[in-house]
Amino acid sequence: xxxxxxxxxxxxxxxxxxxxxxxxxxxxxxxxxxxxxxxxxxxxxxxxxxxxxxxxxxxxxxxxxxxxxxxxxxxxxxxxxxxxxxxxxxxxxxxxxxxxxxxxxxxxxxxxxxxxxxxxxxxxxxxxxxxxxxxxxxxxxxxxxxxxxxxxxxxxxxxxxxxxxxxxxxxxxxxxxxxxxxxxxxxxxxxxxxxxxxxxxxxxxxxxxxxxxxxxxxxxxxxxxxxxxxxxxxxxxxxxxxxxxxxxxxxxxxxxxxxxxxxxxxxxxxxxxxxxxxxxxxxxxxxxxxxxxxxxxxxxxxxxxxxxxxxxxxxxxxxxxxxxxxxxxxxxxxxxxxxxxxxxxxxxxxxxxxxxxxxxxxxxxxxxxxxxxxxxxxxxxxxxxxxxxxxxxxxxxxxxxxxxxxxxxxxxxxxxxxxxxxxxxxxxxxxxxxxxxxxxxxxxxxxxxxxxxxxxxxxxxxxxxxxxxxxxxxx
Ligand code: BGC
Numbered sequence: 001x002x003x004x005x006x007x008x009x010x011x012x013x014x015x016x017x018x019x020x021x022x023x024x025x026x027x028x029x030x031x032x033x034x035x036x037x038x039x040x041x042x043x044x045x046x047x048x049x050x051x052x053x054x055x056x057x058x059x060x061x062x063x064x065x066x067x068x069x070x071x072x073x074x075x076x077x078x079x080x081x082x083x084x085x086x087x088x089x090x091x092x093x094x095x096x097x098x099x100x101x102x103x104x105x106x107x108x109x110x111x112x113x114x115x116x117x118x119x120x121x122x123x124x125x126x127x128x129x130x131x132x133x134x135x136x137x138x139x140x141x142x143x144x145x146x147x148x149x150x151x152x153x154x155x156x157x158x159x160x161x162x163x164x165x166x167x168x169x170x171x172x173x174x175x176x177x178x179x180x181x182x183x184x185x186x187x188x189x190x191x192x193x194x195x196x197x198x199x200x201x202x203x204x205x206x207x208x209x210x211x212x213x214x215x216x217x218x219x220x221x222x223x224x225x226x227x228x229x230x231x232x233x234x235x236x237x238x239x240x241x242x243x244x245x246x247x248x249x250x251x252x253x254x255x256x257x258x259x260x261x262x263x264x265x266x267x268x269x270x271x272x273x274x275x276x277x278x279x280x281x282x283x284x285x286x287x288x289x290x291x292x293x294x295x296x297x298x299x300x301x302x303x304x305x306x307x308x309x310x311x312x313x314x315x316x317x318x319x320x321x322x323x324x325x326x327x328x329x330x331x332x333x334x335x336x337x338x339x340x341x342x343x344x345x346x347x348x349x350x351x352x353x354x355x356x357x358x359x360x361x362x363x364x365x366x367x368x369x370x371x372x373x374x375x376x377x378x379x380x381x382x383x384x385x386x387x388x389x390x391x392x393x394x395x396x397x398x399x400x401x402x403x404x405x406x407x408x409x410x411x412x413x414x415x416x417x418x419x420x421x422x423x424x425x426x427x428x429x430x431x432x433x434x435x436x437x438x439x440x441x442x443x444x445x446x447x448x449x450x451x452x453x454x455x456x457x458x459x460x461x462x463x464x465x466x467x468x469x470x471x472x473x474x475x
Contacts, residue, residue, distance in 0.1 A: 011406075025429050027088070027175065030064060031064050032064060040093055043136055054193065059441050065434055081470070086126065088125070088126075090127060095108055098135060126170040128174075131175040132176075132184070134180075143203070173214040177211070188325065211294060234256060239310045249311040263291055265366045303375050304429075313332065344400075350403075355378070356416070374425045375426045382394060397447075429445055448460065
């Protein structure tokens with residue numbers, strides 16, 4: 001252990017239980033590029049990125065990492081890295097350009113080849129069915145504000161399950177429905193750019209319904225893989241002990257964590273504090289049958305953890321952790337910094353102990369209803385040059401990952417804070433520097449540096465660190 005309690009590779013390797021999965025995670029829209037190739041239809045993100053001012057620096061996702069044309073090289077990087085599993089998402093509009101009706105075989109073929117390449121490299125595919133790139137034509141019908149989108153999602157899932165159900169080890173229905181509902185429909189800082197504030201809640205409900213219907217579709221297709229979902233979780237703390245800050249912190253916890261986890265795991269929406277109950281009105285009117293659909297038995301539960309949040313009552317200056325949202329100035333609470341923590345390139349607090357705290361929190365909330373857990377995303381961006389000609393010494397990322405994995409293992413190990421949580425694996429976000437949504441190419445999260453002019457991949461020191469961890473546990 002160093003002075004900062006950063007666990008050494010050997011120490012971490014020893015604490016990895018046999019069968020513990022080390023992986024990396026990625027998302028189609030952030031890496032593939034080829035946004036109009038081989039019959040792919042446009043997504044809400046293609047349209048959003050074209051609106052002036054929506055993406056930092058006016059960056060375009062049209063090429064991104066060009067993974068669509070370079071998947072051989074990227075699978076070779078994964079194999080060399082020695083990960084057990086690769087979590088990636090399928091682009092719905094690449095597979096079903098209109099979001100309904102006919103299936104684009106060339107889109108399916110791309111993923112078919114990718115899955116086979118991964119299997120040939122000894123890497124188990126974890127497939128996310130929706131990571132934010134909704135087919136654009138569906139947006140004209142209301143997108144996720146419309147119930148029909150949930151039903152359409154399930155039809156697309158059925159087509160995918162029929163093709164890949166024999167080879168995919170794990171299925172993730174949705175990635176972070178909270179981000180789509182909140183950033184996309186509530187604040188307008190992500191696609192589709194709507195600023196509906198609490199009027200966005202139907203987009204939460206319909207994604208959750210889509211999750212339930214997708215699980216049913218996967219089971220009906222008899223897929224051999226395990227089925228789960230990935231939710232973002234941020235432990236929420238009041239900025240002070242005043243009653244108002246505590247109420248707003250509870251309300252915020254409901255808004256970003258519990259609205260998504262409670263119905264999936266418990267089959268009901270949470271009770272918000274009475275003072276803010278009217279905000280959540282849309283969720284009180286949902287049919288009971290929907291909640292039964294959403295509450296499907298799952299084989300695992302995916303947790304994406306990046307940061308804790310501190311909430312204060314009243315309108316405040318700060319934006320969302322993802323960027324500044326003018327719409328936020330209309331909300332009666334705001335987020336505050338954690339001055340005690342160092343921050344990432346995005347300005348997010350580096351708070352690894354909160355990962356253990358969070359696992360305790362969800363076990364307390366969901367008890368036996370909590371399936372075994374994967375950390376399906378954990379990682380950080382730090383300022384790095386656009387062009388590199390030698391090694392990339394990303395010491396801070398190594399420390400970040402070692403400390404987050406270390407806390408997750410400690411908490412779930414014997415005598416740990418969350419010893420009763422079964423932790424199955426840890427996925428680093430992410431393999432390649434990529435299109436970081438509204439931040440464009442300005443935030444680099446990769447274990448591998450990407451030069452966005454030449455598309456050259458250069459493994460960073462963190463890549464070699466993760467590889468040494470993977471090797472050390474086998475020794
Ligand atoms: C998302 C990723 C994103 C990462 C960093 C997660 O919320 O699932 O797509 O790149 O955060 O912002």
